[in-house]
Amino acid sequence: MSKIFEFAEPLEYVLRWEKEKPNEVYLTQPLAGGEVETYTWGQVTEQARRGAAYLKSLDLPAGSNIALVGKNSAHWIIADLAIWMAGHVPVPLYPTLGADACTYILEHSEAKLLFVGRLDGVSDSWNELAQVLPETLPLVCLPMSPVVRAENSVLWDQLMRDFEPLQEVILRGREALATIIYTSGTTGRPKGVMHNFRSLTAPAGCSVNLWLPDASDRMLSYLPLAHVAERVAVEIPSLLFGFQLFFNDSLETFPADLKRARPTRFFSVPRLWTKFYQAVNARIPPAKQRILFSIPFLSSKVKKKILQELGLDSVKVGLTGAAPLSAEIISWYRKLGLDLLEVFGMTENCAASHAARMGEVRPGYVGTPLDGVECRIDDTGEVLVKSPGQMMGYYKMPEETKACMTDDGFLRTGDRGELDEMGRLRITGRTKDLFKTSKGKYVAPVPIENMLGAHPGIEVICATGPGQPQPFALAVLSPGALNPSSEEDKNRFAQEFSTHLDEINQQLEDHERLNYVVIVKEPWTIESGLLTPTMKLKRNEIEERYMKFADHWRAQNQKIIWEG
Structure with a gap:
């Protein structure tokens, strides 16, 4: 177990960049119509200082919890910094959060104020949230925020005019509470995970020798900043190392936003890596790829062109996490020349856990423990991890905190796994995801989903079947996989996927x-409630919606069934 590099709290580095490179661009924000707005380190810190001065003027108790809701944007980062500069604690909310969860988190966290950021009420849940915000809760409306109630709210632009930059920025030290990150709630109520500045910067300290980040890096921020992964994989490293961040405007502009950023480090979830893979296969069928890749003078040009079209030609480190990615897709990226490395972590250990290492990649495994991390498998098959990123505990939930820890300080991850001879970890499923068939046999759905989901026509899949004689799966097709009104298309797909199912079953x-x-x-x-904000399956909700049809489907005695 190697010693990790220990960073100071992020604000110390922000103040350094403010002095050393005030005129260098830090944040690039796309606007409507293809325009962009850039913010230098000097502009970012000046705005954050003015926002902090406003917060200080409210005379809130030191270390008050301040909520922040909005899609990723330059001002999400600036508001985060302003909260820290004023000596308070940011509590980010997912922009797709439901009204009940929003009400619960605001009450449970005792939030003293809410920053409202980039929201449109169409691709997020703002219209629902706006109806349940307490009238007594002060609001600060950031640029690109929706129209909100006039009472008890103030515009960011007004604050920028009315308040001088805060001169004495509050530095609270590495052990101070830095943020409360509420879990996405795959099961039950969200829990508020407390991280101090030590644990919040631990992922960077654990991996600095692995990824070798520096000020010349570029990253695109598009996964929710309210989630721990985007926070510690994108925002925190950008603050510590002083590199440039770009943002995504919408799903439609994602390809253009990615090409504008030309990231050198790119973190994503399996669903997007799979979409890229499927999009290329739709334009260049796999059989044609194999031929092109086998021709010496064409192979490198074709591979480079594919990465350029995806906007990934400058990527030095490609990371995938949050869920398993099929070995076939990882292998495909490696053939293109992009070392796609799996990472594994949780909100509770600030995602400082495991990562695959170049030259030691084993498909299906999430790699070895990061520097400073210990891992073991207990007698029940559960993965236990002790990490420098370990949380302070669940906010106002001491019993739940105690229940998820062993006596010797290891976190109970809730994941089942196994280790190979090199200590590489393979996740075989969630302990709570196991289900029992009517024959009394337990089934772990994740490995099955991983294999089935490699088919290019599948967007997302859920293996299930508690109480049934045999498991079955529910599948959502990828957009454009077939013409739903064409019986010929449906029959072709059913025959093709039936063959795929037979191969998996064997x-x-x-x-x-x-x-x-x-x-x-x-x-x-996410809006339908069947995926979490990080696009994980909400199995309980999926099973509640579909299990009542299982007996009817089984009676049809067909391999591929189209929901009526």
């Missing part, structure tokens, strides 16, 4: 083999 134990796959009608989205 690799499974008898009790794991899928009886059938249902192609569902409606897409699963």
Whole structure:
């Protein structure tokens, strides 16, 4: 176990960049119509200081919790810095948060104020949230925020005019509470995970010798900053190392935003890596790729062109996490020349846990412990981790905090796993995801989903079947996988996917083999409540919606079933 590099709290580095490179661009924000707005380190810190001066003027108790809701934007980062500069604690909320969860978090965290950021009420839940915000809760409306109630609210631009920059920035030290990150709530109520500045910077300290970041790096921020992964993989490293961040405007502009950023470090989730893979396969079929890749004078040009079209040609480090990614897709990226490395972590250990290392990649494994991290598997198969990123605990939940820790300080991850001879970890599923068939056999759905989901026509898939004789799967098709009104297209896909299912079933134990796959009608989205804000399956909700049809589907005695 190697010693990690210990960073000071992020504000110390921000103040350094303010002095050393005030005129260098830090944040690039896309606007409507293809325009962009840039903010230098000097501009970012000046605005943050003015925002902090406003917060100080409110005479809130030291270390008050300040909520922040909005999609990723330059001013999300600036507001985060302003809260820290004033000596308070940011509590980020997902922009797709439901009204009940929003009300709960605001009350549970005892938030004294809410920053409202970039929201549109269409691709987020603002219209729902606006109805439940307490009238007594002060609001600060950041640029690109929606129209909010006039009472008890103030515009950011007004603060910039009315307040001089705060001169004495408050530095509270590495052990001070830095943020409360509420879990995305795959099961039950969200829990407020408390991190101090020591644990918040630990992922960078654990991996600095692995990724070798520096001030010349560029990253695109588009996964929710309210989630721990984007916070510690993108925002915090940019503050510590002083590199440039770009933002994404919308799903439609994502390709252009990615090409503008030409990131040198790119962190994403399996769903997006899979979409890239499927998009390339749609334009250049795999059979044609194999031919092109085999021709010496063409191979490198074609591979480089593919990465350029994706906006990934400058990527030195590609990271994937939050869920498993199929070995086939990882291998495809490696053939293109992009070393795609899996990472594993949790909100509770600030994502400072495991990562694959170049030259030691084993498909299906999330790598070895990062520097300073210990890992073991207990008698039940659960992965236990002790990390420098370990949380301070759950906010106002001492019993829950105690329950998730062992007596010797290891975090109970809730994941099942196994280690190979090199100490590389393979996640075999969640302990709570296991389900029992009517034959009394337990099934771990994640490995099955991982294999089935490698098919280019599948957007997302859920293996399930508690109480059924055999498991089955529910699948959402990728956009454009077929013409839903064409029976010929549907028959072709059903035949093709049936073959894929047979191949997968041959690799499974008898009790794991899928009886059938249902192609569902409606897409699963964050807004529909079937995916978390980080696009993980909400199994309880999915099963509640679909399990009542299982007996009917099984009686049809077909491999591929189209939801009526």
